[in-house]
Amino acid sequence: xxxxxxxxxxxxxxxxxxxxxxxxxxxxxxxxxxxxxxxxxxxxxxxxxxxxxxxxxxxxxxxxxxxxxxxxxxxxxxxxxxxxxxxxxxxxxxxxxxxxxxxxxxxxxxxxxxxxxxxxxxxxxxxxxxxxxxxxxxxxxxxxxxxxxxxxxxxxxxxxxxxxxxxxxxxxxxxxxxxxxxxxxxxxxxxxxxxxxxxxxxxxxxxxxxxxxxxxxxxxxxxxxxxxxxxxxxxxxxxxxxxxxxxxxxxxxxxxxxxxxxxxxxxxxxxxxxxxxxxxxxxxxxxxxxxxxxxxxxxxxxxxxx
Amino acid sequence: xxxxxxxxxxxxxxxxxxxxxxxxxxxxxxxxxxxxxxxxxxxxxxxxxxxxxxxxxxxxxxxxxxxxxxxxxxxxxxxxxxxxxxxxxxxxxxxxxxxxxxxxxxxxxxxxxxxxxxxxxxxxxxxxxxxxxxxxxxxxxxxxxxxxxxxxxxxxxxxxxxxxxxxxxxxxxxxxxxxxxxxxxxxxxxxxxxxxxxxxxxxxxxxxxxxxxxxxxxxxxxxxxxxxxxxxxxxxxxxxxxxxxxxxxxxxxxxxxxxxxxxxxxxxxxxxxxxxxxxxxxxxxxxxxxxxxxxxxxxxxxxxxx
Numbered sequence: 027x028x029x030x031x032x033x034x035x036x037x038x039x040x041x042x043x044x045x046x047x048x049x050x051x052x053x054x055x056x057x058x059x060x061x062x063x064x065x066x067x068x069x070x071x072x073x074x075x076x077x078x079x080x081x082x083x084x085x086x087x088x089x090x091x092x093x094x095x096x097x098x099x100x101x102x103x104x105x106x107x108x109x110x111x112x113x114x115x116x117x118x119x120x121x122x123x124x125x126x127x128x129x130x131x132x133x134x135x136x137x138x139x140x141x142x143x144x145x146x147x148x149x150x151x152x153x154x155x156x157x158x159x160x161x162x163x164x165x166x167x168x169x170x171x172x173x174x175x176x177x178x179x180x181x182x183x184x185x186x187x188x189x190x191x192x193x194x195x196x197x198x199x200x201x202x203x204x205x206x207x208x209x210x211x212x213x214x215x216x217x218x219x220x221x222x223x224x225x226x227x228x229x230x231x232x233x234x235x236x237x238x239x240x241x242x243x244x245x246x247x248x249x250x251x252x253x254x255x256x257x258x259x260x261x262x263x264x265x266x267x268x269x270x271x272x273x274x275x276x277x278x279x280x281x282x283x284x285x286x287x288x289x290x291x292x293x294x295x296x297x298x299x300x301x302x303x304x305x306x307x308x309x310x311x312x313x314x315x316x317x318x319x320x321x322x323x324x325x326x327x328x329x330x331x332x
Numbered sequence: 333x334x335x336x337x338x339x340x341x342x343x344x345x346x347x348x349x350x351x352x353x354x355x356x357x358x359x360x361x362x363x364x365x366x367x368x369x370x371x372x373x374x375x376x377x378x379x380x381x382x383x384x385x386x387x388x389x390x391x392x393x394x395x396x397x398x399x400x401x402x403x404x405x406x407x408x409x410x411x412x413x414x415x416x417x418x419x420x421x422x423x424x425x426x427x428x429x430x431x432x433x434x435x436x437x438x439x440x441x442x443x444x445x446x447x448x449x450x451x452x453x454x455x456x457x458x459x460x461x462x463x464x465x466x467x468x469x470x471x472x473x474x475x476x477x478x479x480x481x482x483x484x485x486x487x488x489x490x491x492x493x494x495x496x497x498x499x500x501x502x503x504x505x506x507x508x509x510x511x512x513x514x515x516x517x518x519x520x521x522x523x524x525x526x527x528x529x530x531x532x533x534x535x536x537x538x539x540x541x542x543x544x545x546x547x548x549x550x551x552x553x554x555x556x557x558x559x560x561x562x563x564x565x566x567x568x569x570x571x572x573x574x575x576x577x578x579x580x581x582x583x584x585x586x587x588x589x590x591x592x593x594x595x596x597x598x599x600x601x602x603x604x605x606x607x608x609x610x611x612x613x614x615x616x617x618x619x620x621x622x623x624x625x626x627x628x629x630x631x632x633x634x635x636x637x638x
Binding site: 134170 | 417440448456476
């Protein structure tokens with residue numbers, strides 16, 4: 027975890043087989059395709075159904091992609107969790123294997139916890155992992171955790187651990203919050219990643235480091251084009267084009283819908299499988315989604331046979 | 333899991349040492365004391381900080397108390413979790429070791445999930461554990477999970493798995509919901525446990541099976557007296573007496589406060605330790621709490637030296 031992560035990251039979708047087990051071959055293939063599109067891999071994010079995976083499953087999946095040659099430096103695995111012991115295990119594994127960073131949820135079972143309690147959680151992980159290669163990105167997604175990463179908490183952590191707590195993903199969908207994170211901390215070298223490519227043109231001029239967005243699984247090249255070209259002549263057009271795709275997926279149950287589309291372009295029907303409590307996209311909804319995408323000019327990506 | 337669980341259960345507080353590791357000796361001593369008070373052990377509930385424990389820690393703690401002679405039949409371990417793989421591991425371990433039942437949270441990371449998705453989660457666990465000794469108690473605690481166990485979900489599960497889904501804990505604090513669970517399902521042999529002893533006198537006449545209450549860790553004998561004597565001459569007095577203690581703990585951060593009081597009556601100061609994101613009771617608050625309890629006539633329980 028030496029050079030800083032920047033750019034466009036996919037919270038990598040997790041393929042399951044019909045027995046609901048992680049499908050390692052499909053996972054490797056999807057990671058390879060994304061790397062070839064020159065985006066980074068935020069494996070084990072919300073859209074990866076990481077909450078539905080055990081610690082052992084996450085470790086086995088990580089080792090499988092590393093053995094397959096996926097570059098560790100391009101990984102930002104999700105390593106947070108409700109139990110500090112799990113967070114320590116996962117974060118240490120990420121650091122030991124050279125991951126570029128670790129995206130850490132706060133513990134999300136208890137509600138109404140204090141910033142002091144959350145500081146103690148992150149401090150415990152940082153102290154126990156005990157590595158100067160550790161780069162933590164705080165994961166703010168209050169609509170699911172109900173436990174916000176406040177500006178005050180960021181300030182507390184930055185003051186005590188400036189070299190370890192180096193950024194945040196803001197999934198709140200609240201631009202004012204993203205802007206406040208950027209205004210308060212970006213100039214000090216704190217790397218803020220909004221959770222939607224639709225914010226790139228607004229966030230990058232304020233110092234954002236890129237974005238970590240679900241729909242990078244669908245449209246990696248288009249989103250990367252926005253990141254590279256937002257301030258060029260065709261910046262507005264690139265942003266508008268990416269926004270069209272994003273908007274379509276935001277209108278449907280996003281994880282099942284994206285998996286349904288990967289099933290289509292990968293020609294592997296088992297990509298439709300989600301773990302409970304999520305439900306697959308209904309047979310009724312799938313044709314409508316595919317038609318909406320086609321009507322919007324979405325080209326099914328060329329995807330390697332595997 | 334043959335005979336049905338009834339009566340008063342403690343979500344057993346989890347002692348940690350100064351390194352934040354589960355303190356096995358203290359855990360055994362606390363379980364023994366509770367069993368001697370003739371209450372059951374809902375280990376790994378909310379008030380056990382179970383969300384802050386890894387799967388491996390929960391299994392090691394369970395094996396330690398079983399080896400120490402705690403009767404498995406009196407256990408109702410919490411075995412639910414966000415990942416079905418974890419829920420299956422924990423539930424299978426509970427069944428294989430003869431636990432009287434398993435108290436199962438729904439997966440609580442994703443929000444707005446459907447009853448069909450939750451049904452699939454519980455069904456997957458039931459099918460994979462695959463034992464006619466499995467007795468699941470559904471854990472409804474929407475203020476923490478934001479994922480309710482609806483009456484509709486109970487009906488779906490009872491219809492398909494009447495021998496496996498045998499009861500619920502209602503921690504909503506909403507009497508109308510507890511009453512609806514009782515009215516709809518108790519006569520059919522579904523065992524409802526409210527989460528507060530303060531509801532015993534109202535819930536038992538409607539067919540409740542007992543209660544699973546945090547403050548059983550503080551006042552096991554008093555709460556058991558309500559369960560045994562609610563409909564006797566001194567029933568109202570017993571209920572009022574238990575309510576006084578309950579009310580005091582409801583007015584403070586309950587887990588840290590209860591641990592502070594166990595530290596007092598066990599003479600083991602390390603009982604004060606909580607895992608992040610919780611914070612210990614402040615040094616300012618502790619004397620006030622102890623004085624309030626003393627003023628209310630709370631006798632520190634006699635606790636075995638260990």
